[in-house]
Amino acid sequence: MKISLAAIALVAAAEGVNAWGALGHQTVALLAQQYLLPKTIKQVRSILGSDMSKPTYMGDVALWADSYRYEEEGAWSGGLHFINGQDAPPPESCKIFWPTDCPPEGCVVKAIGNYTELLKSRKTSDAVRFQALKFVIHFLGDIAQPLHTEAYGGGANNITVFFNGYKTNLHAAWDTAIPNSIFGLLPNATITSGDALGFANNLAADINMGKYEHSIWSWLKHHNILSLSREEKAASAWAQEANLKVCDAAINIHPEKLNGTEIGQGEYVERARDVVEMSIARAGIRLAGWLNLIYSGRTGFEGIKWL
Numbered sequence: 001m002k003i004s005l006a007a008i009a010l011v012a013a014a015e016g017v018n019a020w021g022a023l024g025h026q027t028v029a030l031l032a033q034q035y036l037l038p039k040t041i042k043q044v045r046s047i048l049g050s051d052m053s054k055p056t057y058m059g060d061v062a063l064w065a066d067s068y069r070y071e072e073e074g075a076w077s078g079g080l081h082f083i084n085g086q087d088a089p090p091p092e093s094c095k096i097f098w099p100t101d102c103p104p105e106g107c108v109v110k111a112i113g114n115y116t117e118l119l120k121s122r123k124t125s126d127a128v129r130f131q132a133l134k135f136v137i138h139f140l141g142d143i144a145q146p147l148h149t150e151a152y153g154g155g156a157n158n159i160t161v162f163f164n165g166y167k168t169n170l171h172a173a174w175d176t177a178i179p180n181s182i183f184g185l186l187p188n189a190t191i192t193s194g195d196a197l198g199f200a201n202n203l204a205a206d207i208n209m210g211k212y213e214h215s216i217w218s219w220l221k222h223h224n225i226l227s228l229s230r231e232e233k234a235a236s237a238w239a240q241e242a243n244l245k246v247c248d249a250a251i252n253i254h255p256e257k258l259n260g261t262e263i264g265q266g267e268y269v270e271r272a273r274d275v276v277e278m279s280i281a282r283a284g285i286r287l288a289g290w291l292n293l294i295y296s297g298r299t300g301f302e303g304i305k306w307l
């Protein structure tokens with residue numbers, strides 16, 4: 001049974017949307033698209049059943065996992081979008097304890113391993129492969145959102161903040177208000193794939209001009225799909241890196257002090273925008289490299305002049 005979009009919006013508002021919003025997820029996917037190798041593109045398009053006339057084939061499926069989790073048949077997947085880093089309440093200590101922070105029901109790190117294995121296996125049915133690819137595209141986005149790696153207040157969902165007067169919570173601000181503001185959009189803006197494509201093109205231009213040239217090798221240094229444990233090891237390292245940004249930027253003063261404050265202007269949001277931009281760029285590059293490893297046997301970033 002499908003529940004209506006209005007119901008989804010209500011549930012999402014009540015719980016805090018546990019994901020990058022529409023802009024973040026689509027931008028990660030569309031940025032990754034720009035770095036796929038030809039063999040990867042062929043496989044990805046074939047699995048997604050997208051025809052060559054669709055220029056945003058990965059962006060178009062990037063939000064599926066967030067609607068699926070609010071459907072009755074997809075409710076089981078809700079816990080796969082994050083990992084609750086049980087560190088001391090930030091900003092004192094930010095750390096992922098792998099594998100103990102991942103409960104038996106799963107988490108984003110295990111999910112990335114599981115769906116990567118399903119994509120690699122020839123035995124996977126078409127229907128499961130289709131889901132697995134949509135999950136991988138989505139979860140490599142989620143794992144890059146610092147507050148998807150933090151247990152405090154369920155990823156800071158319980159910290160009320162204002163964004164230029166718009167009442168939200170800290171988690172939702174990092175999912176939506178802050179990314180939207182990078183692109184000049186209000187927290188409540190309806191995002192089109194054109195917005196995400198514009199953002200992805202800006203990031204790709206920065207990347208191609210060398211903005212992250214000294215970082216890209218390290219963004220890809222854990223890339224390894226030889227076994228489930230290597231895949232989980234890579235994903236846990238990405239979660240750890242995102243989690244460091246919790247103390248560094250998202251919860252950089254005691255959370256009780258952040259509660260109830262206006263964060264739309266000043267040092268906090270300037271730092272946050274830099275972190276979000278880097279995190280989305282990093283996630284896009286990682287997603288491209290990961291899919292290239294699966295379908296072309298290499299990340300595709302070897303020997304590129306800015307590496």
Ligand SMILES: *[C@@H]1O[C@H](CO)[C@@H](O)[C@H](O)[C@H]1NC(C)=O
Binds near residue numbers: 110114115
């Ligand atoms: C892996 O994903 C499949 C398909 O969604 C699911 O049935 C299975 O339980 C998952 N395995 C683990 C260990 O999470």
Ligand SMILES: *[C@@H]1O[C@H](CO)[C@@H](O)[C@H](O)[C@H]1NC(C)=O
Binds near residue numbers: 152153154159255
């Ligand atoms: C948020 O939840 C945490 C528990 O994870 C609690 O310790 C803290 O007091 C809550 N903070 C606010 C501002 O409600």
Ligand SMILES: *[C@@H]1O[C@H](CO)[C@@H](O)[C@H](O)[C@H]1NC(C)=O
Binds near residue numbers: 166186188189
């Ligand atoms: C979005 O927020 C702005 C300013 O807070 C408000 O003027 C506008 O009506 C809102 N739009 C929607 C669609 O809610």
Ligand SMILES: *[C@@H]1O[C@H](CO)[C@@H](O)[C@H](O)[C@H]1NC(C)=O
Binds near residue numbers: 160256259260
């Ligand atoms: C957090 O801020 C909200 C809004 O200002 C307030 O209603 C709530 O009591 C605060 N919570 C704590 C634990 O301070």
Ligand SMILES: [Zn+2]
Binds near residue numbers: 066138142
């Ligand atoms: Zn999600």
